[in-house]
Amino acid sequence: MKKIFWNYSEKRLKSGWRIIVFLIGFVLVMALATLVQKALGKNIVSSLVGLLSFVLLTIGVLWLAGRYIDHRAFKDFGFNINKKWWKDFVFGIVLSALLFSVVFLVEKALGWVTIIEFFQNEKDMYKNIPFVFTLIVGLLAFATIILWEEILCRGYLMKNLSEGFNNRRFGVKGAVVLAFLLSSIFYGLVHSNNPNITLIGVVNLVILGIFFGLPYLLTGELAIPIALHFSWNFFQGLIFGFPVSGQLDKVAVFAVGQSGPELWTGGAFGPEGGLIGVFAMIAGCAIIILWIKVSRGSISLHTLLAEY
Numbered sequence: 001m002k003k004i005f006w007n008y009s010e011k012r013l014k015s016g017w018r019i020i021v022f023l024i025g026f027v028l029v030m031a032l033a034t035l036v037q038k039a040l041g042k043n044i045v046s047s048l049v050g051l052l053s054f055v056l057l058t059i060g061v062l063w064l065a066g067r068y069i070d071h072r073a074f075k076d077f078g079f080n081i082n083k084k085w086w087k088d089f090v091f092g093i094v095l096s097a098l099l100f101s102v103v104f105l106v107e108k109a110l111g112w113v114t115i116i117e118f119f120q121n122e123k124d125m126y127k128n129i130p131f132v133f134t135l136i137v138g139l140l141a142f143a144t145i146i147l148w149e150e151i152l153c154r155g156y157l158m159k160n161l162s163e164g165f166n167n168r169r170f171g172v173k174g175a176v177v178l179a180f181l182l183s184s185i186f187y188g189l190v191h192s193n194n195p196n197i198t199l200i201g202v203v204n205l206v207i208l209g210i211f212f213g214l215p216y217l218l219t220g221e222l223a224i225p226i227a228l229h230f231s232w233n234f235f236q237g238l239i240f241g242f243p244v245s246g247q248l249d250k251v252a253v254f255a256v257g258q259s260g261p262e263l264w265t266g267g268a269f270g271p272e273g274g275l276i277g278v279f280a281m282i283a284g285c286a287i288i289i290l291w292i293k294v295s296r297g298s299i300s301l302h303t304l305l306a307e308y
Helices: 015-040 044-070 083-109 131-165 171-190 199-219 223-239 275-296
Strands: 113-121 251-258
Touching: 015 044, 015 131, 044 131, 083 113, 083 199, 083 223, 083 275, 113 131, 131 171, 131 199, 131 223, 131 251, 171 199, 199 223, 199 275, 223 251, 223 275
Parallel strands: none
Antiparallel strands: 113 251
16 A cells, blocks of 8 residues: 555655645645634735735745655755846746736727726725735735745646656656646636636636746746746736736726727636737747747756656
């Protein structure tokens, strides 16, 4: 029976069981963070405390998993932070900001969006609070959720799947590619219960997972995925006022009204559910490949993801 759970050559749990234990830890973190926020009530202070506790608990779970389950250093999950890491991070922020600026300007030029209000602040808990503070809380909320999602879907899941599939059947390259695709599908399915979701929306979210995961596949670092994901959501929702994966917070620099063909705009789900979002993701993938080619001198799969 022990052979089912234990990898004797590596002296640790097999990759599938490591993933299950980690997911259980993540669920407990979510439950604990929710209890902390409920205990403090609904206000701006409780929001900040809840976000901070969620970040610390998430990082803590990853560190504990690395130390006691995976037997690897924290940095090996994509946090080998150095000068190059921060350059990649800035690149990711700028890229998503530019992509969503283009999406907004194209829809505006075609008459698919109209600006109905500036500095919208209609969320109940933030009424009568200066807009800048609500924007900061929203920024921190996106940063927290995105760090959680990138650690889960890329940093831990993709790393362990790559190691698990690294065998004679798939080989090292096949293992990292398969792990990349499965983690992207997992990302799409995790959001399948979002408001206003459609089948096309789920497919597009899998493509979005590919977009966010591509730089991790090529570099083994989470700098670009975290920055891409954060900037993508921040500019989509808090700057340009689009729904973010079906969720509209009513806090934005530009509050917009949407029209136009849903096939292109994504309708109530937001640009991620339409063709305009898909084209932005494809363009983003091409720019990411170019950036990595220029900054590293070559393009190749980061096969170390599959090696222990």
